[in-house]
Amino acid sequence: NAGVTQTPKFQVLKTGQSMTLQCAQDMNHNSMYWYRQDPGMGLRLIYYSASEGTTDKGEVPNGYNVSRLNKREFSLRLESAAPSQTSVYFCASSEKYQPQHFGDGTRLSIL
Amino acid sequence: AQSVTQLGSHVSVSEGALVLLRCNYSSSVPPYLFWYVQYPNQGLQLLLKYTSAATLVKGINGFEAEFKKSETSFHLTKPSAHMSDAAEYFCAVPRGSQGNLIFGKGTKLSVKP
Numbered sequence: 001n002a003g004v005t006q007t008p009k010f011q012v013l014k015t016g017q018s019m020t021l022q023c024a025q026d027m028n029h030n031s032m033y034w035y036r037q038d039p040g041m042g043l044r045l046i047y048y049s050a051s052e053g054t055t056d057k058g059e060v061p062n063g064y065n066v067s068r069l070n071k072r073e074f075s076l077r078l079e080s081a082a083p084s085q086t087s088v089y090f091c092a093s094s095e096k097y098q099p100q101h102f103g104d105g106t107r108l109s110i111l
Numbered sequence: 112a113q114s115v116t117q118l119g120s121h122v123s124v125s126e127g128a129l130v131l132l133r134c135n136y137s138s139s140v141p142p143y144l145f146w147y148v149q150y151p152n153q154g155l156q157l158l159l160k161y162t163s164a165a166t167l168v169k170g171i172n173g174f175e176a177e178f179k180k181s182e183t184s185f186h187l188t189k190p191s192a193h194m195s196d197a198a199e200y201f202c203a204v205p206r207g208s209q210g211n212l213i214f215g216k217g218t219k220l221s222v223k224p
Contacts, residue, residue, distance in 0.1 A: 042214045045212075
């Protein structure tokens with residue numbers, strides 16, 4: 001009964017370091033999403049993948065890259081972390097026009 | 112372009128009082144609308160979904176929402192607040208043909224004993 005699993009749950013980085021946030025879903029959904037959540041800003045879409053093999057930019061893609069590794073997995077990479085990327089990151093999955101299912105988030109601090 | 116506005120970033124009610132959280136969409140009638148709830152340190156969970164089959168939609172935990180085209184609104188209500196309702200609530204509308212969602216900035220609900 002896992003749904004959407006995100007790893008790690010917490011991470012502290014130094015400015016300039018790189019890291020990859022992992023996301024996996026077990027609901028056989030075609031679409032997957034990466035959001036960031038900042039206080040007072042709601043959720044903002046970073047990247048999404050409408051189906052295996054495709055990725056597209058969302059509202060705030062700068063400084064991020066993604067990989068849709070297979071139908072289950074969708075990773076988010078920060079190549080050179082900046083303090084402005086301190087945030088809570090959520091992965092979600094869904095079928096088109098259906099409700100999105102969210103993971104519990106990755107809390108990322110960049111010093 | 113579609114957008115969604117949630118009026119009031121914080122709402123405080125007493126236990127047992129009516130809960131009203133406001134959501135307005137900006138553009139053409141959306142084919143569907145969602146309300147999500149987020150408890151502390153958790154991801155978002157679906158509360159309810161509007162799909163044009165009925166203007167009054169019932170969700171989990173006693174919440175419901177009414178779609179009003181004339182007011183471009185989809186407000187969330189609950190007749191009697193419970194302490195466990197304290198959370199942040201988000202309204203979401205579709206962005207375009209890909210099925211992406213636009214989220215409102217959220218309303219944090221506090222429930223006083």
